[in-house]
Each structure stands twice: as structure tokens, then as C-alpha cells.
Amino acid sequence: MDASFWHQRWQNNELGFQLDQPHPLLCQCLPRVLCKQQKVLVPLCGKSPDMVYLAQHLPVVGAELSAIACDDFFAEQQLPYQRHATGSEVCYQSEKINIWQGDFFQLTPAQTVGCQLVYDRAALIALPKQMRQQYVAKLKTLLGQGAELLLISVEYPLHEKAGPPFSVDYAEVCRLFANDKVELLAELDQTGKGFARRRFATGYLLERAYRIRLC
Numbered sequence: 001m002d003a004s005f006w007h008q009r010w011q012n013n014e015l016g017f018q019l020d021q022p023h024p025l026l027c028q029c030l031p032r033v034l035c036k037q038q039k040v041l042v043p044l045c046g047k048s049p050d051m052v053y054l055a056q057h058l059p060v061v062g063a064e065l066s067a068i069a070c071d072d073f074f075a076e077q078q079l080p081y082q083r084h085a086t087g088s089e090v091c092y093q094s095e096k097i098n099i100w101q102g103d104f105f106q107l108t109p110a111q112t113v114g115c116q117l118v119y120d121r122a123a124l125i126a127l128p129k130q131m132r133q134q135y136v137a138k139l140k141t142l143l144g145q146g147a148e149l150l151l152i153s154v155e156y157p158l159h160e161k162a163g164p165p166f167s168v169d170y171a172e173v174c175r176l177f178a179n180d181k182v183e184l185l186a187e188l189d190q191t192g193k194g195f196a197r198r199r200f201a202t203g204y205l206l207e208r209a210y211r212i213r214l215c
């Protein structure tokens with residue numbers, strides 16, 4: 001999925017992944033990962049209402065390609081913000097939520113300073129297989145040892161549907177984070193229900209929440 005794929009989704013308002021409420025696994029699992037982290041990084045954040053939920057607990061730093069997503073987020077959430085350009089990125093700044101608009105893979109550690117927690121819902125699973133290891137490596141350059149991720153992935157029979165969202169199962173999560181500590185926290189059986197606004201006719205559909213400690 002290249003940048004033009006996502007820009008087109010936002011231009012055409014094709015937002016099947018969009019939640020109207022915070023994700024139930026976020027609400028269930030956040031207390032398990034909250035401790036003394038100073039800020040939470042939300043890669044590929046879109047205009048997710050999860051950021052508003054997270055901001056009740058920690059300052060949020062989002063990263064999102066689409067300016068439409070960023071404009072819509074602050075307008076729909078009625079949050080006053082300021083916008084300023086720095087190099088190839090634009091920073092949207094509000095009291096508790098900042099979003100870097102640009103390519104996540106170009107972010108620098110200075111832009112995510114203070115983040116010791118990552119919340120990933122529909123970021124890893126938005127990426128094709130060949131980009132996932134690069135995504136994990138990028139997270140590691142931004143965060144460093146001891147940081148934690150709350151990852152929400154989706155699983156369905158691979159041969160039944162093309163992504164995104166891509167199916168990323170437990171075995172793949174363990175492979176991607178082979179040197180880290182992976183713990184399955186909870187799962188939600190969405191079979192017959194679907195993924196956010198999309199209905200999937202797959203044999204099974206699971207959403208799983210993991211706590212991952214980078215070692």
C-alpha cells in the first residue's frame with residue numbers, strides 16, 4: 001500500500017476501518033500497560049477516537065499521512081489546535097494531542113521524545129507483509145529498550161480475503177517481535193460481525209490485544 005492508496009481513501013471518504021467509539025480492547029487493556037510512561041505514540045493514527053480516550057490518561061503523539069484525516073480529527077473532536085510546518089512534516093498541536101502529518105517512516109526520535117508507550121490499532125495490519133518488519137524496526141529506532149506496545153491485531157483465514165486489513169496472527173506477531181516479550185492480553189471474536197464499519201464474510205474473525213515489551 002503506497003501513499004497514494006491512503007490519500008485516495010481519505011479523499012473518497014472510504015473509511016471502513018473507522019471506529020465511532022474507542023476500541024473495546026483499548027478500554028479493557030489500557031490499565032494493563034499504563035504505568036509511568038510520559039507520552040503515548042499512535043502510529044498511522046488516522047482520525048481515531050482512540051486518541052481522545054488515550055489523552056484522558058497520557059499526552060498523545062500521533063503520526064498520520066493524510067492532512068484530511070488530521071483536519072477532520074480536530075474539527076470533529078472540536079479541539080482547538082495550531083498547525084506549523086517543520087521540514088517535510090506538519091505538526092498539529094493541541095493541549096493533549098499532537099499529530100505529525102507526514103510519512104511515519106521519516107519521523108525522528110526528536111519528534112517522539114518522551115514516548116515510552118505505543119498504541120497500535122490498524123497500523124501494523126494496514127501494512128503489507130514486506131513492510132511489517134520495517135515498521136517494527138522503525139518503532140525500535142524511535143523508542144528503545146523498555147518501551148511497551150499495546151497492539152491490536154486482526155486474524156482471519158488468509159486465503160479468504162485480501163487486505164488491508166491484513167491478517168496478522170499470533171505466530172507472526174511473535175516472529176516480528178522475536179527478541180521482545182510478547183503477551184496476549186485479550187481477544188474479541190468478531191466472526192459474522194465484521195471489522196469496524198466493514199462486514200467480512202470470513203470463516204472466523206478475531207481481534208487480539210497484545211502487550212509487547214521491547215528488549
Ligand SMILES: C[S@@+](CC[C@H](N)C(=O)[O-])C[C@H]1O[C@@H](n2cnc3c(N)ncnc32)[C@H](O)[C@@H]1O
Nearest residue numbers: 006017044045046048064065103104121122126
Ligand atoms: C487502516 S487506517 C487506521 C487508522 C487508525 N489507526 C484507526 O484505528 O482508525 C491506516 C492509516 O494509516 C495511514 N498511513 C498509511 N501509511 C502511512 C505512513 N507511511 N505514514 C503515516 N500514516 C500512514 C493512512 O492514511 C490511514 O489513515
